[in-house]
Amino acid sequence: MNEDITFIIDSTRESMQSAVKHLEKQFVNIRAGKASPAMLGSVMVDYYGSQTPLSQVANVNTPDGRTISVQPWEKNMLQAIDKAIQIANLGFNPMNNGDIIIINVPPLTEERRLQLAKQAKSEAEEAKIGIRNARKEANNDIKKNEDVSEDIQKNAEQDVQNLTDAYVKKIDEIFVIKEKEIMTV
Helix, strand or coil, rough: CCCHHHHHHHHHHHHHHHHHHHHHHHHHHHCCCCCCCHCCCCCEEEEECCEEEEEEEEEEEEECCCCCCCCEEEEEHHHHHHHHHHHHHCCCCCEEEEEEEEEECCCHHHHHHHHHHHHHHHHHHHHHHHHHHHHHHHHHHHHHHHCCCHHHHHHHHHHHHHHHHHHHHHHHHHHHHHHHHHHHC
């Protein structure tokens, strides 16, 4: 097979892998009932005038399945962290005891579980769109390549389609697992 075609297929594979990785990262932010430090991954704290990720100003732990504890490295950051968690609008009510911030993760209601499942489905669809866009780009690049015969172009397009099918299937599998995790009480 032609070098250009091989390059196009390899870069398409990378692009599709990054879409799957992005989906997995998004799924970490969708909580499924059990407390996890990743739930606070999007929280940005005002650290001496600059917005800093919470994980860079505090130690975030989960002592049990329903609690997240946030222990700042500097005690004077407690108020800023508390405020940042509330501003992040994650549905948590942080409790500040003067040393650490404790967040009780409430059990999910059925309605909230359905919302989260819908959000997960939406994220999975976004990932599929990314994969289909990668396929479209690859097919356009293959068609632009005039140095190769039509047979090689058709075979390359079939390879790209096989990649697309495999990654869409992978996304469906990841979604099914996440949906089950969300809906399990």
